[in-house]
Amino acid sequence: xxxxxxxxxxxxxxxxxxxxxxxxxxxxxxxxxxxxxxxxxxxxxxxxxxxxxxxxxxxxxxxxxxxxxxxxxxxxxxxxxxxxxxxxxxxxxxxxxxxxxxxxxxxxxxxxxxxxxxxxxxxxxxxxxxxxxxxxxxxxxxxxxxxxxxxxxxxxxxxxxxxxxxxxxxxxxxxxxxxxxxxxxxxxxxxxxxxxxxxxxxxxxxxxxxxxxxxxxx
Numbered sequence: 001x002x003x004x005x006x007x008x009x010x011x012x013x014x015x016x017x018x019x020x021x022x023x024x025x026x027x028x029x030x031x032x033x034x035x036x037x038x039x040x041x042x043x044x045x046x047x048x049x050x051x052x053x054x055x056x057x058x059x060x061x062x063x064x065x066x067x068x069x070x071x072x073x074x075x076x077x078x079x080x081x082x083x084x085x086x087x088x089x090x091x092x093x094x095x096x097x098x099x100x101x102x103x104x105x106x107x108x109x110x111x112x113x114x115x116x117x118x119x120x121x122x123x124x125x126x127x128x129x130x131x132x133x134x135x136x137x138x139x140x141x142x143x144x145x146x147x148x149x150x151x152x153x154x155x156x157x158x159x160x161x162x163x164x165x166x167x168x169x170x171x172x173x174x175x176x177x178x179x180x181x182x183x184x185x186x187x188x189x190x191x192x193x194x195x196x197x198x199x200x201x202x203x204x205x206x207x208x209x210x211x212x213x214x215x216x217x218x
Contacts, residue, residue, distance in 0.1 A: 016215060023097050023216050026107070027131050031150065034110070037125035038091060039150055045090050052089040052200070053147065053156040054128070055080050058139040058166060059096020059108030069111045072163060077112055079197055080161045081120040089159060092116065093146060095130035095139040097217065107131050134217045136170065137179045141187035142217075144203030157191060157200045164196045171199055183211060 016022065031039040047053065057080045062070035073096075080092050094116070096108025109131040116122040128146055133139045140160075147154050160170065169175060171190060179186045187207040191200035210218045 012215060020103075021216055023132060024218055026098075027110075027129065030129065030131075034113070034129050034131075035146075035150075037123075038128050041125045042150055042152060047090075047153050047156060050087065050089050051157070052159045053152050053154075054091045054093045054143070054158045055083050055089045056093045056095060056139065056143050056158060056160040056201075057112065058136055058160070058162050059094065059099075059112060059133070060163075060166075061096065061100025061104065061108055062106075063101060065101050065104065068106045069108075069115055073108065073112060074115065076162050077115055077119075079163075081116060081122060083159065083161055083198070084120075084122060084126065091126055091128055091152070092122065093128045093130055093143050095133045095143055097132050097134050099134050132217055135178075135182075136166065136175055137182055137187070138217050140179075140201070140203075141183060141207045144187050144205075144207035147203045148205060148208060154203050154205070157202060159194075160199050160201055161197055167193075167197055167199060182214075185209070 027034050057076050060070050060072040060076065062068070083089070084092055094109045094112035096112065098104055098107045109129040113127050113129050116127055117124060130142045130146055133142045171193060176186045185206045187204050189202040189204060191202065193199050212218070
């Protein structure tokens, strides 16, 4: 090992490997796999026809080991599907990793994508998965990363659609402070609350900064 950090890096990689924690690399490169259809459609979208760039839906992990999608997540997806069919945005971003319960085999974003297609017949090329987030802070940060990396209009308002409690947690209960504590910055700029479920926001380019202290969600 010729570089000073290689022993500690190899130790960290081995530690993640023996614990089967490879989430940070799962589904990559997404634009060539799960997100390919939507990624290829982005260049053809008439953004002026929509009020928002994306509808962001944060995940909610189930408590039971054999349950792929929680009732709360299903309700959030119902809300998002309604907004999609109102033509508020051309893309739904489903965000959530493999978090709850411990060692669950299910990834929240993948299961949400499946549900949107099967239940509401939303086209695959209207859905982006963000399968790495482990908290509401990283739901926003990772969604912002997709917006910038996939060249969606970052100056166009986005909409986060979720259940009432999480919506007010986002706006009134200290998510900005938790973001600063855990990420070092706030990855979003909140704009207008529309109702108990929907808040307008803008992504912040600082979201592209990695987090060397969080190997499961860098």
